[in-house]
Amino acid sequence: MDTSWDARVQAVAALEEPTRRRLYEYVVGRPEPVSRDDAANALGLPRTTAAFHLDKLTEEGLLATCYERRTGRTGPGAGRPAKLYHRSDREIEISLPERQYAVAGRLLAAAVEDAETTGSSPRDAVNRRAREYGEALGRAAGGAPLTEILAAHGFEPRPDKDGIALANCPFQRIAREQPQLVCGMNLHLLAGLVSTLDIPYEARLVPTPGHCCVRLVPAGLSSAGG
Template sequence: MDRKANLQALAALDEPTRRRLYQYVAAQSVPVGRDDAATALAIPRNTAAFHLDKLATEGLLAVVYERRTGRTGPGAGRPAKLYRRSDTEIEVSLPTRQYDVAGRLLAGAVEDAEASGGSPRQAVERRAHQYGKSFGASGRPLTQILDEHGFEPRVEGAAVALANCPFRALAKDHPALVCTMTLRLVEGLLDGYGDTGLEAKLGGSPGHCCVRLEPAE
């Protein structure tokens, strides 16, 4: 889910009855029906149905259909509409952080290094470059892609400053590793995007990402 969808989903939980219904469904070991939820929360069935469907629309609940009687075939009746917590993971941070991306890159690099016997650091850089390149070929504006991935680009003449570091806490504790990883990621983005006339360099200003885009020499 993108940031807008995440915010919409979280906003759906701001309604008290809806939040209680979500908590109830999430606490059950099996999918629950509208009648179950209405009885548990002591609310009208149509109220439960409305809020359950809203939670499903926002991706917070998943809908399944099952016959509660266990009977099959003619006369078994229609399957009941049931709800369970969805597998969708929602995380919102302001400003945007991408620690899940860093975790996947680092875990993948460790596996690569163990399999090849090579340098873990080089494996991290290779993975980061591949990741950046994968979303650089979308054809959308470069600043839009950077913004979607949490870099908060700011055009400064012919250069582009990256006002936010998506990996800030990691970069603070492990600057050499994480800043180089970020550099390779942005280089991959530029390689995938095509001729931008820009190149990624280390040397962002204080409070910004360590990477900056400068006119290519």
């Protein structure tokens, strides 16, 4: 399933249509999957109208379908199973500017488990997990340009004469409360990313108001020049 920004926006936009939104709320509010007839009767809609919108919600990944014979009969003559709708497992997050709090949550949860299991420092565990995640992003990039990878993960890269500034922190809300923890996590994540790419950049902490605390600078550049 397409998880790109455009696909997420399109999925949420599907709920702008009032009838479609009412159908979605009805389906997800039921304890069991519902049929087209169930939905049409509950909302006072023609069956064809309910079917059209339910299928549109399914196309966008907001609902999923299953098939079931509600009569309880089986075998020849039992009739075709009814198409039923229920909430899908897809999770859709949209924030402006883009945030990646689910990523932060996974990294921090894994780090806590690592620290409890190995007895290592929780901060070291966070940094190690962040670097591994960055390396995984680099390996999965398929040769995409660095700026494209950074943009896809919410960093809003801004190349300049000194390297690449990052205009957005994907973990901003957490960073406000725990700046040292999150800045360290960002540093190791981005260091892991660039380490897997054949590019002459390195990640460095350069706190700048209104930006991510990390900047990507040409490898070997002295601190005075960064």
